[in-house]
Amino acid sequence: MKSIKLLMATAILLFAFNANAQTNTNIAKVLNSYIALKDALVKSDATSASILAKDLLTSIESVNMNELDGSSHEQWMKVNAELKEDAEHINETKEIAHQRDHFITLSKNLFSVIKVSKVGTPVFYQFCPMANKGKGANWLSLENKIKIHTTAIVTGKQIGRASCRERV
Numbered sequence: 222m223k224s225i226k227l228l229m230a231t232a233i234l235l236f237a238f239n240a241n242a243q244t245n246t247n248i249a250k251v252l253n254s255y256i257a258l259k260d261a262l263v264k265s266d267a268t269s270a271s272i273l274a275k276d277l278l279t280s281i282e283s284v285n286m287n288e289l290d291g292s293s294h295e296q297w298m299k300v301n302a303e304l305k306e307d308a309e310h311i312n313e314t315k316e317i318a319h320q321r322d323h324f325i326t327l328s329k330n331l332f333s334v335i336k337v338s339k340v341g342t343p344v345f346y347q348f349c350p351m352a353n354k355g356k357g358a359n360w361l362s363l364e365n366k367i368k369i370h371t372t373a374i375v376t377g378k379q380i381g382r383a384s385c386r387e388r389v
Contacts, residue, residue, distance in 0.1 A: 247284045248293065249306075251271045252361070254280040254333055258311070259360055262324055267317040274320070281305055295382040300330035325353055325386035328360040335361060 254277040261269040281304050286294055307327035311320045335344050347361045352358035 247288055248334060249278070249340045249342075251280045251331070252335065252344065253283060255361060256325070256363055259328075259362070260361055261322070262317070262321055265289050265317050267315045267320060270317070271312050271315055274308045278305060278308040278312060281308060288339075293334065294335050296337050303327075303330050321352070321358075323357045324360070327361055328358070332359065332361055 222374070226306050254273065258270055258273040258277050261273050281301070285299065288352060289297055304316075304327060307323040310323040311327070314320060332346055336346075342363060343366055346359055348357060348359050350357045
């Protein structure tokens, strides 16, 4: 009897872990596409950014909301349309400044999802005071080191960290 209860408990734990892994995979795919896009924008490569924004849009559209936990699902529903809109705009233009304008809101909205989701890796929310025509802007990074645009004079700073263990 004890071995049956132990077997049932193990099966339940494995199912719960598998459901969490699926949740992580959904958001992690979006995050990975986002990071590739960010890197293209850092290099001022508008053509690559456009292509990578299409990949991001595909990742966003492939998120299975049934696999998201409660808080991730709720936040995803709040920002999903805006995430798609920003990815579409970045994809449709080859103007780096316009792409970066949409990347600002894309970053803000994706951060709101990442900070309530389990992505399995540390994610840094970084800030550069020179971005956004001197108004400053935030973005997500998998690295603690800040990569800056080649024309930036002042380096950015890390203002928070979101990960599966620590959330901002």
